[in-house]
Amino acid sequence: MTIASLVATGGAPVSVSGISPLTGFNTVWISGDGGEVIRIAVGGGQARFDDLNGDTSKTLILDADGQGSARICFKASANGPGAAVFTAIDASQTQWRRVLSFAPLVPGPGKFLWYGVATGARAGGAQYGSVFVAIDQDTDPWAMFQVASRATGTGRILVGDAIGDGKIQPIGADGCAEIRLVDQVPEAVTARLSLPQSADGEVLFVNCHFIANWDLANTLARLPRVQTAAWEERPC
Secondary structure, eight states: OOOOEEEEOBOEEOBOTTTOOOOOOEEEEEEOSTTOEEEEEEESTEEEESSTTOOSEEEEEOOTTSEEEEEEEEEOSSSSOEEEEEEEEOTTOOEEEEEEEEEOOEEOSTTEEEEEEEBOEETTTTSOEEEEEEEOOSSSSSOOOEEEEEEOTTOEEEETTEEESEEEEEOOTTSEEEEEEEOSSSSEEEEEEEOTTOTTOOEEEEEEEEEOOHHHHHHHHHSOOOOOOTTOOOOO
């Protein structure tokens, strides 16, 4: 039983206490045999699984379809880039390693105080990119409770199990939100984020890139080619 593939996003924002409550995550997707037990670990700086107080190692059991994922965050002492090394070891003792990049928090417009994006998921809909935002909750008589998002191209917004080209979702009690995007084709998707409850009309545009689905590309490449052009010259 061995790992068949491993894909990870990069560029999620670092978490910097004292600057923003925003916590960003890179996601790693692993495929292999159904029920396979994978030992995973993350090292470098203050990288953790699941939350800022999480573990640096854990066991991942792939589901019946041979799929599994893990989320990694990175606590930084100052607002700057970071990197963590992700390691996965399967039953055959084969080791996979990926360097996960974390980017500085980016100031946003108006009430979008900070944001960051985790990008590089596979196209096809099974993997997602994420836009993380921190919303100013102090400059209005009431707090912002919703963020609206739309996507360009064939990109779609994912909220729970619901997918659409536009969605409205709640902002957390900490004033932060994660907007997930999926895409059927490899391309750069632009997400448009706005705050329906804000009178100032702030809009944030963020790009999220999707890479080619290797399995789909290779399946298509193996299909027989059919000649359909009536004018094509053919040997006698």
